[in-house]
Every structure is written in structure tokens, then in C-alpha cells.
Amino acid sequence: MSRIGKQPVVVPKGVEVKLNKQHLVIKGPKGQLEQQVHDTMGIDVKSDVLTVIPKNDSKLNRKFYGLTRSLVSNMVEGVSNGYSKSLTLIGVGYRAQMKGSDLNLTLGYSHPILFTPPKGIDIKVEKNTTVIVSGADKQQVGQVAANIRMFRKPEPYHGKGVRYTDEHISTKVGKSGSK
Numbered sequence: 001m002s003r004i005g006k007q008p009v010v011v012p013k014g015v016e017v018k019l020n021k022q023h024l025v026i027k028g029p030k031g032q033l034e035q036q037v038h039d040t041m042g043i044d045v046k047s048d049v050l051t052v053i054p055k056n057d058s059k060l061n062r063k064f065y066g067l068t069r070s071l072v073s074n075m076v077e078g079v080s081n082g083y084s085k086s087l088t089l090i091g092v093g094y095r096a097q098m099k100g101s102d103l104n105l106t107l108g109y110s111h112p113i114l115f116t117p118p119k120g121i122d123i124k125v126e127k128n129t130t131v132i133v134s135g136a137d138k139q140q141v142g143q144v145a146a147n148i149r150m151f152r153k154p155e156p157y158h159g160k161g162v163r164y165t166d167e168h169i170s171t172k173v174g175k176s177g178s179k
Helices: 059-080 138-150
Strands: 016-020 021-027 031-034 042-043 051-052 085-092 095-099 102-106 113-114 121-126 128-135 162-164
Touching: 016 042, 021 059, 031 059, 042 059, 051 059, 059 138, 085 138, 095 121, 121 138, 128 138, 138 162
Parallel strands: none
Antiparallel strands: 016 021, 021 031, 042 051, 085 128, 085 162, 095 102, 102 113, 121 128
16 A cells, blocks of 8 residues: 555644545635545544545555545645745846736746736745745646746756746757867
8 A cells, every 4th residue: 555645644723624525625824725535535534633545455546545645735734834936037137026916027028928826826026036936735836836937948058047946957068169
């Protein structure tokens, strides 16, 4: 069986868990997340511990055992602490600023890019070149950060573009002059 799936998920104080058949709702200080649990999995809800229990030992259940536990753990972590991704803009004239609730990006194109974040996602700009995407849903935070990065991916020769703060871009050597 799954080593990850066997581990219980500890629910911190201030987080409320409701299970209605296979529909799991977790509510906390950072928001509310909902997840439909796979039919082959069951969740045992105690006072402050969640445990994922497979309904039987089949090949299909083993596939979803660790996944279900990870999804539940990410939900509990998200509503209690939240997730964030940091992006850095590198390039001459590349900058970001907030225009109301929208993100206005200047990335070397002939026009500025206006990005509207989805519901549940907060975007902050620090020093005009650092964008911080935060929210309760880990998957949604990562997807929004990836969408912003896609506006100008880092290019391999100078490293200019939008990159994750902890990302390393290995640059290529340019052309060498003739003899």
C-alpha cells in the first residue's frame, strides 16, 4: 500500500471539515476548498485527524490512495496557511504594477498586458519587478503563476523574461565572430 496514503492529516485549530458522502468541504481562515473524493476511497473524520481509507485492496485503489491523501493534505494546508509563488521580471523596461485588482505587465511588447486574476487569487507587486501570486488552492496558484510566466518565457541567450524567483536559467553561448 501507499506510504503517503497511510499517513494521517492533522487538522489545525480554526479549520472546519465537513464530509457529505464523497464531497469534502474544508473551511479555514484563508478560504474554503471543496473536493469530490474518488468512489474507491473513504475518509475517516475524527476531531483533529483525517485518515484516508481505501474501500478494498485493488490495483485501482492503490492508484488513488496516495493521491487522495495528498489532495486532502494540500487542502488543509491551503485553508490554514495558504500557498504563494513568486515571479521575477528580468529585462530592460520590464515592469509590473497593479491597476485596481488587475495586473498590468510591460514586457517589451508594443502594448501592455492586462491580467485579471481569478476568484480566490491575490496578486501583489513588489519593487516593480517582483510579482507574488498567493491563494488557498495550490493548483490554482501554480496555474496562475504559470499563465503569467507564459506572457514572456525566459529566453536562453540572455535570460530575459518572466521567471520563478527560485528558477535557474542556463544560458547558451551566442555566436562567435568570424576568424
